[in-house]
Amino acid sequence: xxxxxxxxxxxxxxxxxxxxxxxxxxxxxxxxxxxxxxxxxxxxxxxxxxxxxxxxxxxxxxxxxxxxxxxxxxxxxxxxxxxxxxxxxxxxxxxxxxxxxxxxxxxxxxxxxxxxxxxxxxxxxxxxxxxxxxxxxxxxxxxxxxxxxxxxxxxxxxxxxxxxxxxxxxxxxxxxxxxxxxxxxxxxxxxxxxxxxxxxxxxxxxxxxxxxxxxxxxxxxxxxxxxxxxxxxxxxxxxxxxxxxxxxxxxxxxxxxxxxxxxxxxxxxxxxxxxxxxxxxxxxxxxxxxxxxxxxxxxxxxxxxxxxxxxxxxxxxxxxxxxxxxxxxxxxxxxxxxxxxxxxxxxxxxxxxxxxxxxxxxxxxxxxxxxxxxxxxxxxxxxxx
Amino acid sequence: xxxxxxxxxxxxxxxxxxxxxxxxxxxxxxxxxxxxxxxxxxxxxxxxxxxxxxxxxxxxxxxxxxxxxxxxxxxxxxxxxxxxxxxxxxxxxxxxxxxxxxxxxxxxxxxxxxxxxxxxxxxxxxxxxxxxxxxxxxxxxxxxxxxxxxxxxxxxxxxxxxxxxxxxxxxxxxxxxxxxxxxxxxxxxxxxxxxxxxxxxxxxxxxxxxxxxxxxxxxxxxxxxxxxxxxxxxxxxxxxxxxxxxxxxxxxxxxxxxxxxxxxxxxxxxxxxxxxxxxxxxxxxxxxxxxxxxxxxxxxxxxxxxxxxxxxxxxxxxxxxxxxxxxxxxxxxxxxxxxxxxxxxxxxxxxxxxxxxxxxxxxxxxxxxxxxxxxxxxxxxxxxx
DNA sequence: ATGAAAGCGCTAACAA
DNA sequence: TTGTTAGCGCTTTCAT
Numbered sequence: 001x002x003x004x005x006x007x008x009x010x011x012x013x014x015x016x017x018x019x020x021x022x023x024x025x026x027x028x029x030x031x032x033x034x035x036x037x038x039x040x041x042x043x044x045x046x047x048x049x050x051x052x053x054x055x056x057x058x059x060x061x062x063x064x065x066x067x068x069x070x071x072x073x074x075x076x077x078x079x080x081x082x083x084x085x086x087x088x089x090x091x092x093x094x095x096x097x098x099x100x101x102x103x104x105x106x107x108x109x110x111x112x113x114x115x116x117x118x119x120x121x122x123x124x125x126x127x128x129x130x131x132x133x134x135x136x137x138x139x140x141x142x143x144x145x146x147x148x149x150x151x152x153x154x155x156x157x158x159x160x161x162x163x164x165x166x167x168x169x170x171x172x173x174x175x176x177x178x179x180x181x182x183x184x185x186x187x188x189x190x191x192x193x194x195x196x197x198x199x200x201x202x203x204x205x206x207x208x209x210x211x212x213x214x215x216x217x218x219x220x221x222x223x224x225x226x227x228x229x230x231x232x233x234x235x236x237x238x239x240x241x242x243x244x245x246x247x248x249x250x251x252x253x254x255x256x257x258x259x260x261x262x263x264x265x266x267x268x269x270x271x272x273x274x275x276x277x278x279x280x281x282x283x284x285x286x287x288x289x290x291x292x293x294x295x296x297x298x299x300x301x302x303x304x305x306x307x308x309x310x311x312x313x314x315x316x317x318x319x320x321x322x323x324x325x326x327x328x329x330x331x332x333x334x335x336x337x338x339x340x341x342x343x344x345x346x347x348x349x350x351x352x353x354x355x356x357x358x359x360x361x362x363x364x365x366x367x368x369x370x371x372x373x374x375x376x377x378x379x380x381x382x383x384x385x
Numbered sequence: 386x387x388x389x390x391x392x393x394x395x396x397x398x399x400x401x402x403x404x405x406x407x408x409x410x411x412x413x414x415x416x417x418x419x420x421x422x423x424x425x426x427x428x429x430x431x432x433x434x435x436x437x438x439x440x441x442x443x444x445x446x447x448x449x450x451x452x453x454x455x456x457x458x459x460x461x462x463x464x465x466x467x468x469x470x471x472x473x474x475x476x477x478x479x480x481x482x483x484x485x486x487x488x489x490x491x492x493x494x495x496x497x498x499x500x501x502x503x504x505x506x507x508x509x510x511x512x513x514x515x516x517x518x519x520x521x522x523x524x525x526x527x528x529x530x531x532x533x534x535x536x537x538x539x540x541x542x543x544x545x546x547x548x549x550x551x552x553x554x555x556x557x558x559x560x561x562x563x564x565x566x567x568x569x570x571x572x573x574x575x576x577x578x579x580x581x582x583x584x585x586x587x588x589x590x591x592x593x594x595x596x597x598x599x600x601x602x603x604x605x606x607x608x609x610x611x612x613x614x615x616x617x618x619x620x621x622x623x624x625x626x627x628x629x630x631x632x633x634x635x636x637x638x639x640x641x642x643x644x645x646x647x648x649x650x651x652x653x654x655x656x657x658x659x660x661x662x663x664x665x666x667x668x669x670x671x672x673x674x675x676x677x678x679x680x681x682x683x684x685x686x687x688x689x690x691x692x693x694x695x696x697x698x699x700x701x702x703x704x705x706x707x708x709x710x711x712x713x714x715x716x717x718x719x720x721x722x723x724x725x726x727x728x729x730x731x732x733x734x735x736x737x738x739x740x741x742x743x744x745x746x747x748x749x750x751x752x753x754x755x756x757x758x759x760x761x762x763x764x765x766x767x768x769x770x
Numbered sequence: 771a772t773g774a775a776a777g778c779g780c781t782a783a784c785a786a
Numbered sequence: 787t788t789g790t791t792a793g794c795g796c797t798t799t800c801a802t
Contacts, residue, residue: 057794059795067772069773070772070797073797083771101795101796103554104493104498105797106795109798123515136533140534147500148531150525167485167488442779443779454789455781458781458782468788486779491779495781
């Protein structure tokens with residue numbers, strides 16, 4: 001029995017348990033023949049009102065129940081080595097005292113936080129928030145919390161975020177790189193360490209880190225082949241940063257399709273941009289000056305594709321008759337623009353889900369799967385092509 | 386000096402410091418006349434490789450430096466009461482040993498996690514991810530992390546999320562209620578306790594909890610008045626759940642505008658839905674059967690508004706000539722649909738930013754501002770009205 | 771079945 | 787300027 005002091009004679013010996021009253025242990029002091037119940041000591045410090053509302057801890061419960069902290073912990077954790085009686089008393093007490101375990105303390109001792117860190121380039125782009133949604137959904141199901149860091153497409157912010165997360169806050173990290181990220185040293189120093197990492201969507205292919213990819217090669221290939229079948233021969237393609245898997249792979253798929261159909265690859269038809277409206281416009285203007293005229297544009301994002309369509313409309317260029325336009329991502333807007341946008345649905349939510357599954361799997365089994373996983377997508381034909 | 390044991394004679398007394406070699410304290414044992422440097426003890430447990438990569442702790446640094454943990458802590462926290470020399474040694478050592486403070490331990494002792502919890506109904510709706518983006522931006526600037534919980538518009542999930550967050554994980558909570566939330570008991574029990582709460586966008590108006598609102602009344606009023614000015618008299622309005630501030634306030638603004646212009650309020654023109662496409666269609670179909678014919682529809686969201694426009698187009702009803710359509714939210718899609726969507730820009734990102742500012746302010750100053758704060762928006766006129 | 775004690779990594783009051 | 791000690795709330799051996 002833990003040390004209990006008689007409130008009357010202040011004696012510590014000769015204190016006996018004397019039944020339970022309203023879930024509280026009642027005591028009897030032999031020396032002064034006194035019955036008492038230990039009441040929770042209220043914090044009389046009134047300066048900061050909100051700190052009075054201290055969370056009840058195991059200690060508080062233990063004190064009231066007249067049991068040791070250990071026993072209370074065991075009861076609350078459903079350990080077998082405890083009598084059903086005390087277990088029930090403690091659980092009842094915990095609920096009346098509104099006990100909530102302090103998970104920070106739990107994390108410290110267990111060295112597990114059940115929290116996943118996610119670094120994404122933006123929250124205001126549909127594909128990213130959709131992937132995040134997928135991640136969150138799986139994480140929540142598996143009992144993991146999700147803590148987000150937005151890099152705002154800035155490499156330095158990505159590095160800073162990484163730094164900020166790698167201090168025992170998280171059990172695992174999911175990362176989707178910035179558009180400008182071309183060096184991966186910041187990641188390299190964390191590979192194989194305590195915290196598992198998974199790259200998704202935009203990944204560094206040659207890094208020994210598990211990765212989940214959209215089906216970029218096949219997607220781009222399918223789209224390009226479709227356009228060729230429709231008679232296009234001068235197909236321009238708008239890409240993101242050169243160092244990103246997403247650009248590389250889509251370019252690869254594009255090239256495969258052209259080669260298969262014996263169409264020469266024209267570097268003037270390739271353009272790497274960072275997706276600001278100005279750069280989109282700049283790219284189109286450059287393309288429109290070419291002869292022979294281009295007859296199709298594949299855009300790496302639906303948002304840009306939609307802007308392209310609008311620009312072409314303004315220039316009185318008919319879509320799809322003169323130029324066909326194809327997007328990537330199947331965002332909401334594509335269905336509503338006129339002409340409605342043909343696009344490759346990369347299944348972004350599933351990409352997020354798979355990424356979360358992969359890392360949780362690794363956390364549970366401690367097995368790493370380095371083979372990149374590709375999430376299938378599908379081509380969606382609408383009016384713009 | 387902390388206890389140092391001579392590796393040769395295993396003696397603990399008579400050990401002297403003997404200079405510093407490569408940032409490490411060198412010792413001299415008087416008894417056996419032996420110089421030594423303490424090396425970090427490697428974990429030889431090879432079962433789980435990744436646990437070998439234990440983070441270096443203050444203790445490790447202290448041991449290597451031959452100083453106490455306290456001193457190391459002080460040096461790393463830039464406390465004034467430390468000699469510049471040791472400070473530099475320790476910092477250098479920390480960086481070579483790649484020290485990262487364990488913020489879980491810090492949180493436990495400081496009782497502050499620098500983490501904000503956010504409960505939102507969805508991540509796949511632009512307004513919510515935009516608000517989240519605003520929250521995150523401000524939080525990041527103030528050095529707070531953000532942990533997200535998605536309620537999926539389910540009341541029970543909201544309750545579960547709340548429960549999951551209220552266990553010392555977070556310093557403050559930002560909540561945007563579910564479409565179906567009508568009882569707020571789950572929140573009530575946390576009001577005034579240790580963790581401050583801020584409601585945003587969709588709030589329970591009568592709860593004594595700080596709140597950030599979009600300018601729903603004025604927004605709806607402005608929109609309605611604009612439509613009236615354009616000659617509309619039978620203006621239908623599509624709303625969300627009755628218990629939400631957002632529906633109530635927008636309805637209020639709508640009614641004010643009608644009353645001001647002596648137009649009788651017709652309950653058949655009001656419709657509360659949950660935003661599934663089916664319900665949108667159902668609502669329109671009901672309205673289209675009315676005589677005299679409706680001449681305008683105000684939708685509580687741009688997404689629904691866009692669906693309305695498409696439906697009307699399909700039914701060969703001219704927008705805006707026969708029926709004008711107005712949305713709320715100024716989402717990306719509105720600019721691209723034909724006819725382009727007139728909308729009330731609720732400035733959602735700013736709503737998020739203000740919510741984050743409010744709670745961080747409260748965390749820092751411990752002052753609560755219960756006066757609801759309204760974030761101004763602006764009406765955007767395009768082709769649909 | 772229950773309790774004492776150690777320890778997770780860190781901070782802070784008090785000593786020296 | 788530095789070290790000792792206690793303690794944050796919890797889990798986990800090891801006794802009993």
